[in-house]
Amino acid sequence: MASGDNDLALAAARGDRAAFAALLERHYDRLFRLCFRLTGRRETAEDLTQDICLALPAKLRHFRGEAKLTTWLYRVAVNAAHDHRRRAATHAKSAAGWGHWESNRRAAAEHTAENLDWLQQAMAALPEQLRDTAALVLGDELTHAEAAQVLGISEGTVSWRLSEVRKRLRVMRQEELSS
Amino acid sequence: MTDPLDELKRAINDATPAPDPARRAAILARAQETFERETFERTQGMAAAPRPTRDRPIGWAGLRHGVGRMYAALASRPALAATTGLAALGLVVLVPMIREGTVPGLPPDTPISGAIVSQEKMSIERADADSADSAVAPAAVEPPSRAAPPAAVGVPAPLARIEMLEAEQRARSMQGRAADSAAGVAVLEAGPTGEPVIGYEIGSEPGSETFANADPQPLKIAVEEPVSTFAIDVDTASYAVVRSSLMRGFLPPPEAVRVEEMINYFPYGHPGPAADEAPFRPTVTVTETPWNPDTQLIHIALQGRSPAVKDRPPLNLVFLIDTSGSMDEPNKLPLLIQSFRLMLGQLRPEDQVAIVTYAGSAGLVLAATPAGDRDTILAALHRLDAGGSTAGAEGLQLAYEAAEGMAAEGSVTRVILATDGDFNVGIADPEALEIFIARNRASGIYLSVLGFGRGNLDDATMQALAQHGNGQAAYIDTLSEAQKVLVDQLAGALFPIADDVKIQVEFNPAAVAEYRLIGYETRALRREDFNNDRVDAGEIGAGHSVTAIYEVTPVGSPAVLSDPLRYAERRAPPQGGDGEFAFLRLRYKEPGEDVSRLIELAITPGMGTANADTRFAAAVAGFGQILRGSRYLGNWSYPDAIALAGANTGDDRFGYRREAVTLMQLAESLSD
Numbered sequence: 001m002a003s004g005d006n007d008l009a010l011a012a013a014r015g016d017r018a019a020f021a022a023l024l025e026r027h028y029d030r031l032f033r034l035c036f037r038l039t040g041r042r043e044t045a046e047d048l049t050q051d052i053c054l055a056l057p058a059k060l061r062h063f064r065g066e067a068k069l070t071t072w073l074y075r076v077a078v079n080a081a082h083d084h085r086r087r088a089a090t091h092a093k094s095a096a097g098w099g100h101w102e103s104n105r106r107a108a109a110e111h112t113a114e115n116l117d118w119l120q121q122a123m124a125a126l127p128e129q130l131r132d133t134a135a136l137v138l139g140d141e142l143t144h145a146e147a148a149q150v151l152g153i154s155e156g157t158v159s160w161r162l163s164e165v166r167k168r169l170r171v172m173r174q175e176e177l178s179s
Numbered sequence: 180m181t182d183p184l185d186e187l188k189r190a191i192n193d194a195t196p197a198p199d200p201a202r203r204a205a206i207l208a209r210a211q212e213t214f215e216r217e218t219f220e221r222t223q224g225m226a227a228a229p230r231p232t233r234d235r236p237i238g239w240a241g242l243r244h245g246v247g248r249m250y251a252a253l254a255s256r257p258a259l260a261a262t263t264g265l266a267a268l269g270l271v272v273l274v275p276m277i278r279e280g281t282v283p284g285l286p287p288d289t290p291i292s293g294a295i296v297s298q299e300k301m302s303i304e305r306a307d308a309d310s311a312d313s314a315v316a317p318a319a320v321e322p323p324s325r326a327a328p329p330a331a332v333g334v335p336a337p338l339a340r341i342e343m344l345e346a347e348q349r350a351r352s353m354q355g356r357a358a359d360s361a362a363g364v365a366v367l368e369a370g371p372t373g374e375p376v377i378g379y380e381i382g383s384e385p386g387s388e389t390f391a392n393a394d395p396q397p398l399k400i401a402v403e404e405p406v407s408t409f410a411i412d413v414d415t416a417s418y419a420v421v422r423s424s425l426m427r428g429f430l431p432p433p434e435a436v437r438v439e440e441m442i443n444y445f446p447y448g449h450p451g452p453a454a455d456e457a458p459f460r461p462t463v464t465v466t467e468t469p470w471n472p473d474t475q476l477i478h479i480a481l482q483g484r485s486p487a488v489k490d491r492p493p494l495n496l497v498f499l500i501d502t503s504g505s506m507d508e509p510n511k512l513p514l515l516i517q518s519f520r521l522m523l524g525q526l527r528p529e530d531q532v533a534i535v536t537y538a539g540s541a542g543l544v545l546a547a548t549p550a551g552d553r554d555t556i557l558a559a560l561h562r563l564d565a566g567g568s569t570a571g572a573e574g575l576q577l578a579y580e581a582a583e584g585m586a587a588e589g590s591v592t593r594v595i596l597a598t599d600g601d602f603n604v605g606i607a608d609p610e611a612l613e614i615f616i617a618r619n620r621a622s623g624i625y626l627s628v629l630g631f632g633r634g635n636l637d638d639a640t641m642q643a644l645a646q647h648g649n650g651q652a653a654y655i656d657t658l659s660e661a662q663k664v665l666v667d668q669l670a671g672a673l674f675p676i677a678d679d680v681k682i683q684v685e686f687n688p689a690a691v692a693e694y695r696l697i698g699y700e701t702r703a704l705r706r707e708d709f710n711n712d713r714v715d716a717g718e719i720g721a722g723h724s725v726t727a728i729y730e731v732t733p734v735g736s737p738a739v740l741s742d743p744l745r746y747a748e749r750r751a752p753p754q755g756g757d758g759e760f761a762f763l764r765l766r767y768k769e770p771g772e773d774v775s776r777l778i779e780l781a782i783t784p785g786m787g788t789a790n791a792d793t794r795f796a797a798a799v800a801g802f803g804q805i806l807r808g809s810r811y812l813g814n815w816s817y818p819d820a821i822a823l824a825g826a827n828t829g830d831d832r833f834g835y836r837r838e839a840v841t842l843m844q845l846a847e848s849l850s851d
Binding site: 004007008010011012014015016017019020021022024025028029032033036037042046049050053054056057058118119122123134135138139145162165166169170173 | 183
């Protein structure tokens with residue numbers, strides 16, 4: 001129950017060990033699945049989940065129970081995924097200066113040749129924001145309002161993004177069919 | 180053609196793997212370790228100082244660990260495809276970072292960190308601006324910046340300083356490993372974009388469960404402050420909140436415990452007034468203190484008259500129901516509807532019911548309808564549907580308007596506000612809200628507040644509203660609680676027999692050295708307010724009983740805590756009062772009257788006879804004080820409370836007392 005979560009979280013924030021353990025136990029799987037949907041890679045998802053879990057004791061101290069715990073936790077996860085991507089992006093760019101970027105690009109091109117499944121392609125083709133929104137709403141079955149709270153945007157924007165995802169998927173399917 | 184979104188949804192869910200059990204266990208164990216270390220450090224007072232980075236869970240080590248991952252991620256095509264657009268922007272941030280991070284000997288103060296944070300914001304904004312759906316980018320960027328109001332003062336400074344230390348360390352290490360610049364740069368960039376900013380954002384969220392309470396009543400010295408004045412309180416919300424916490428396996432936060440509300444939750448069998456007497460009758464009992472052999476408890480119980488339900492005046496009830504989205508949980512709106520159904524069965528045909536809802540818009544869902552027309556009322560109740568997220572407008576005004584329309588000579592009119600704590604009833608300013616309610620109180624309309632669900636329960640506002648609206652605040656977490664509040668005590672909850680009931684006790688310094696009122700922290704009145712009929716106080720409903728307990732230390736008792744003053748004017752020890760402990764004065768108004776009446780009674784040692792009721796009340800008082808962490812109980816603890824309460828459950832027709840014993844046992848096992 002959502003409110004039970006909040007009690008647990010507040011107790012953990014006050015230093016209740018058992019509450020913290022119970023909270024993690026209860027939410028680990030959910031968190032991991034979300035991380036997977038946000039990153040699309042099992043190892044990355046596991047690392048990301050670990051980062052979040054280890055940061056949680058510090059973060060929980062700032063949890064005031066305003067949002068539902070799951071909403072709050074999702075927001076933490078989405079932010080962590082963003083940071084992760086940003087690190088990866090910077091790394092990609094800095095590597096470029098050393099010629100790595102080009103070789104990676106080539107490797108990636110080869111990779112494409114190996115028939116990546118549709119999901120990988122579809123998710124990879126979506127811009128980051130659309131991908132996150134899709135991961136939250138489609139994968140975790142949040143309502144638009146909940147996803148909006150997690151992402152810190154308006155409900156209308158969530159709806160708009162999803163229709164945008166739909167539009168792009170349609171275009172992709174067209175391209176697939178025509179090629 | 181199938182909806183591509185459905186297809187994507189299926190694909191996502193099919194692709195999502197189950198977590199690896201070994202990895203899961205390892206991560207959980209490490210997280211627990213981190214939790215314990217951090218908790219330990221915090222309680223040792225180390226948290227305020229900037230900590231070395233290795234103490235931070237996602238600190239230097241975590242990031243270095245992350246480098247391996249970045250290499251791995253680099254090889255993945257999706258990562259590349261997704262991020263090439265952002266890569267160029269990363270570099271823009273990078274340059275100022277190196278410069279600021281490596282200024283030697285620069286004190287790690289906030290301006291620099293502020294610069295880091297703003298760099299971070301810039302990078303997000305620019306990244307967003309460049310991404311495909313730039314139309315919504317500003318909205319996406321807003322939260323982090325908006326989420327840093329000055330209110331969060333306690334958080335930003337230490338965070339910023341830690342961040343600065345990390346940046347410095349990172350920069351230093353980067354110098355040492357210039358050759359390995361690919362990794363070094365990646366790490367450096369990763370720093371400020373990372374966790375502290377998230378923590379900062381979340382840290383600024385204000386709490387959502389707020390409880391009204393004040394510091395526990397302090398010990399008073401009878402010579403210095405012989406008079407104690409307070410308003411009675413018939414609320415019971417605190418007990419239900421405590422119960423709900425314990426049932427979920429957690430000790431309630433101390434500030435959620437209001438001892439008097441716990442005591443007053445239970446029905447007691449004190450004798451009521453005779454027909455021609457005041458509407459309630461005080462019973463005073465002076466007994467041993469369970470937790471201190473050298474002090475005494477003065478137990479003051481007021482028992483309201485309980486007229487036969489058939490004699491009660493007709494009721495006009497306006498249900499003001501919160502139907503905002505947050506009410507859409509099994510223990511909120513559906514429980515509320517069930518509760519009102521129960522209550523409906525107790526109404527008589529000449530009573531009237533109206534329903535007003537507020538969420539997206541306030542509306543009169545059901546105009547005044549005779550209670551006899553059950554079907555119409557039930558249909559309206561069942562049409563209620565939680566939805567809408569915006570502030571309601573005029574909910575309360577509308578409810579009061581409806582109530583005014585129903586009010587008639589000889590009937591009792593009451594607005595019953597049912598909410599989960601979202602008091603967005605159209606008046607934003609709490610003071611204006613109180614003034615509005617107080618004004619309507621003068622017009623003879625009462626207000627009761629029923630809280631549903633936990634999570635954003637605004638207990639403080641609930642209590643304040645009920646207090647100003649001459650009403651009762653109750654918290655309903657189960658159908659059996661609804662039964663208690665709305666059915667078993669329907670008469671009392673819905674029609675008052677005495678308004679503005681105040682208690683004043685004057686202690687006799689010749690007999691009492693020290694005294695302490697247990698509970699009633701939020702109900703204190705100034706001494707002069709006792710005789711001021713314009714000062715609002717609590718109401719007593721039909722059949723209600725209200726209990727107040729003082730712990731007093733007789734003169735000469737070894738339990739006296741304070742020494743006499745050396746330099747105070749030396750007076751002869753106070754004499755007189757014929758050994759009386761205290762003098763009790765009660766003021767109340769008959770409903771609808773403006774002038775108060777007075778009841779007076781001397782309290783003498785050994786007065787009354789202790790019975791199961793007084794002992795049970797003492798056990799609950801002790802229990803409440805344990806939960807609040809009182810320091811007046813010595814070694815008296817849960818097992819004593821359990822034994823005392825368990826031995827005094829009396830006839831306990833509804834099982835409330837046995838439930839309390841169970842709660843005490845739960846609290847005991849949770850407190851280790």
